[in-house]
Amino acid sequence: MKVVIFCHSLESCWNHGNAHFLRGIARELLRGGHAVAVHEPAEGWSRSNALADGGRHALARASDLVPGVALHRYEAAGPDLDAALDGADVVLAHEWNEPALIGALGTRRAAGGRFLLLFHDTHHRAVTAPEEIGRFDLDGYDAVLAFGEVLREVYRERGWGRRVFTWHEAADTALFRPLAREPERDLVFIGNFGDGERDAELRGFLMDPVAALGISARVHGVRWPEAARAELAARRIDYAGWLPNHRAPEAFARARVTVHVPRRPYAEALRGIPTIRMFEALACGIPLVSAPWDDAEGLFPEGSYLKVRDRDGMIAALAGVLRDRERAGHLARAGLAAVRARHTCAHRVAELQAIITSLRGEDRMSVPPAPVVEPSRIAAS
Numbered sequence: 001m002k003v004v005i006f007c008h009s010l011e012s013c014w015n016h017g018n019a020h021f022l023r024g025i026a027r028e029l030l031r032g033g034h035a036v037a038v039h040e041p042a043e044g045w046s047r048s049n050a051l052a053d054g055g056r057h058a059l060a061r062a063s064d065l066v067p068g069v070a071l072h073r074y075e076a077a078g079p080d081l082d083a084a085l086d087g088a089d090v091v092l093a094h095e096w097n098e099p100a101l102i103g104a105l106g107t108r109r110a111a112g113g114r115f116l117l118l119f120h121d122t123h124h125r126a127v128t129a130p131e132e133i134g135r136f137d138l139d140g141y142d143a144v145l146a147f148g149e150v151l152r153e154v155y156r157e158r159g160w161g162r163r164v165f166t167w168h169e170a171a172d173t174a175l176f177r178p179l180a181r182e183p184e185r186d187l188v189f190i191g192n193f194g195d196g197e198r199d200a201e202l203r204g205f206l207m208d209p210v211a212a213l214g215i216s217a218r219v220h221g222v223r224w225p226e227a228a229r230a231e232l233a234a235r236r237i238d239y240a241g242w243l244p245n246h247r248a249p250e251a252f253a254r255a256r257v258t259v260h261v262p263r264r265p266y267a268e269a270l271r272g273i274p275t276i277r278m279f280e281a282l283a284c285g286i287p288l289v290s291a292p293w294d295d296a297e298g299l300f301p302e303g304s305y306l307k308v309r310d311r312d313g314m315i316a317a318l319a320g321v322l323r324d325r326e327r328a329g330h331l332a333r334a335g336l337a338a339v340r341a342r343h344t345c346a347h348r349v350a351e352l353q354a355i356i357t358s359l360r361g362e363d364r365m366s367v368p369p370a371p372v373v374e375p376s377r378i379a380a381s
Contacts, residue, residue: 024172024345106140178285272296
């Protein structure tokens, strides 16, 4: 099977968490004997910022993270779709693409393209900025892959797409795994500032608890404004800037605990979506303490991580984990087991193959396009 992916970037993860998951999916598809081609803009926003932030050496290793992928960069005029779609069996178009490209792919499929066409959404804007998703013409698409049940319901209710499946993100465990290292600090947080979506939460669940406990901490991430960096410095928290994602396992291995601070849309409107950082941290075997979010789909068994409700709860939880090494070890093992059991990119590729099989079965039976009132669902499990 030849899988063609259109995305913002596979190479750059600068403020672009989607690259993490797509790399893992490409890796597992290749491992299964499939061919994978990726098409991305040559001057994409993430790649341009990564080059400005870290220079070409910052992306040097990223280009080789998934050996075997045919990576194609296209100029502003757009990709050559005749060449890109030649021999394609499945085409996956991520939501971070221009509406014109999304529409052009749908037109090709509707005109008799002999491939399955899937739209992949891993963002909250279907809820927070629905007019942006509304610009996409999805009429020619065979299905939508939404990274949470609540998002699947949004697509269903708005009539976007003929069929909608839940397809959660997951950890690329070829990269995200426990490493045997001596801890150098108490806490590490890896995450971008959040564009105003979690300012208060970062203070209450990260900065203030670190200051209250007087522990050593480091923050990695981009788009932290000067005022926020000053707040970190005032609390003696080391701000270390952008960390290319493939180096995150090393950072986790050098710390005793991490925290998860969801952006507000995920904590309030998109229940059940943890975002990929949580999968990745647990896959590295580090104890994790989370600010409030609702695991509405039961992705993680009880005891995989610690849940707190407020600032004081975070202070108490961090103090307990750092004080009790046995408890910390149990927590780390439970989180790691939860990911390995259900949330690796190998699991997601198996789910994808089941979705593809179901869609091809419908095509063989000449089933007409399904009404949007009750789309199919394959749960992430």
